[in-house]
Amino acid sequence: MPKFACKCGETLGFGDIPNPIEWLFISDSDFDAISGLVDSESLYCKMNSFLECPSCKRLWIFWNGFDADPLEYVLQKNEQS
Known part of the structure; x- marks a missing residue:
């Protein structure tokens, strides 16, 4: 498993199906370009994936x-005054 x-x-795996830490998304423009009946496999191929670390x-x-390689996005913590 990758x-x-x-x-x-934390070790993040992206081979499980379904994967509880994987999210799929598509841009609004790419989604808007789809019309008529939609084949779920072709829609899946247009989507990007991200993994959310359950720890951090x-x-x-x-x-x-x-x-x-994936790009990393980190939550910004609010500073208390």
Whole structure:
């Protein structure tokens, strides 16, 4: 099963189906270009994936598929005055 280590030390796997830490998304423009009956497999192929680390809540977004490294997005903590 493919996996990698989050910067917090948690191991993130992206081979499970269904995957409880994987989210799929599509741009509004790409979605709007779809019309008529939709084949779920072709829609799935147009989507990008991100993994949410269950420990630190970082998002690891695979903008270019699973063959390329994901980009890391980190929550910004609010500073208390």
